[in-house]
Amino acid sequence: MTTLNDAARDLLLGGRCCGCARPGRVLCRACRAVLPRSPRPAWPTPTPAGLAPPWALGDYAGTLRALLLGHKERRQLALAGPLGELLSLAVGAAVPGDDPVLLVPAPSRRSAVRERGHDATARLVAAAGRALRGQDRPVREVPLLAMRTGVLDQAGLDARQRAANLTHSLWVPPERLARAARPVARVRVVVCDDVITTGATAREAQRALEAVGLPVSAIATVAATRRRSDEVDQTAAAGDRPSSTRRFHDDQGGVSVGV
Template identity: 55%
Template sequence: MRDTWLDLVHGGCCVGCGRAGRSLCRDCAATLPARGRPARPTPCPAGLVACSTAGEYDGLLRAMVLAHKEHAVLALAAPLGGCLAAAVEPFLDAGPGAPVRTLLVPVPSPRAVVRGRGHDPVLRLARRAAGRLRRGPAGGAVVVAPLLTTRLPVADQAGLDSGARRRNREGTLAVRPRSRAALARAGVPVRVLVVDDVLTTGATVREAQRALEVSGVPVAGVATVAATRRRLLGRAE
């Protein structure tokens, strides 16, 4: 509602083509990726699990991610959540067997960043993705589990190379004790996926994976809305 109101009062336009009206026009929405694809940072952090992404962090996807994250264009949460859902789908079991609950664990933003932006963009996208997936074959077996919290400050990573990003992220995340205890009491098989908006060097998602695994929570994979160009696998040159 907030985003719609701003569009009505101040005038809005599509982040993709600039057409007046909604934040994402139907023509641009129709070009969004509908399938996840493998991605891998280069160089890759040691031990990083399999990664899937919806598309390249460029053009429309980049404009959408930045508008949603930095300018709180909340109307973009639904289409971006759909892209994240597409990246999650390759990890979901399609065959018979015991039902497995999939937990989407969003990479948390530092509290100060959340306050400054007025929202937690990755948490919002994870919730939208889970909602989209629950309407499909996965049913109610996909839920958002905000297990992680920041425990140390993180410096701005803009301009840092892969090694500097890794050192900047080391030890900055931890599992919430109450969340870990609740997970242990659940008593049902779970598949844990770390989710984020953009895969760059892999330092952030690898830190999330580390924090979960040292707390006894195995991580099955990483899913992101987008990945920077050299992270995509199988990309046509």
């Protein structure tokens, strides 16, 4: 019956699995079953100074990469659910226990949102929030961050160029902060994105939030880009040494924001 349903979907809608190209569902049961479910620390090399502990489900490759690209670039919106579940696992690993959580999506350039026809990161974070609330975790998703004009597309930029491109590019508009800051609970702030590469976006988001008094407990993403050894060597030769492996110690404080 499942095979017939999938064949009918392919015939009527032209649907195929992002992972294996099997006709039917946008994510077949077999590919969904093998998605990573164990979040891990995802420190970039080199690590931006002061970066909050980053977590991801796996490398930005294979099926995980195909799903993220399908959701972001090809508007396969049905993928928001399974990807949001993965992001919720990263959030749970980043902030264990039952502390209230404030999920802050990394903002996208307005031109990119217009071209894609949707805000992929915001949609992904909303799905993660629903998944966490389904587990009775007190959580809110608040798009606190805004991006200033003049920021370039990060694709093709190396670590130094990404950092320079994003320096003081994000800010928290007062009206957004006012909507979020209802002092009814001590919450943990987590910056969320689809992929962490050099950590420049996450670090800039963290800086902007901390500038208005919101300490960031962690960074949560679906995937992490594994940088090539030659990229790391070039960056290290320019003066940045890859950071040593660090273990996450859950000692970040909360902040008074309503959940």
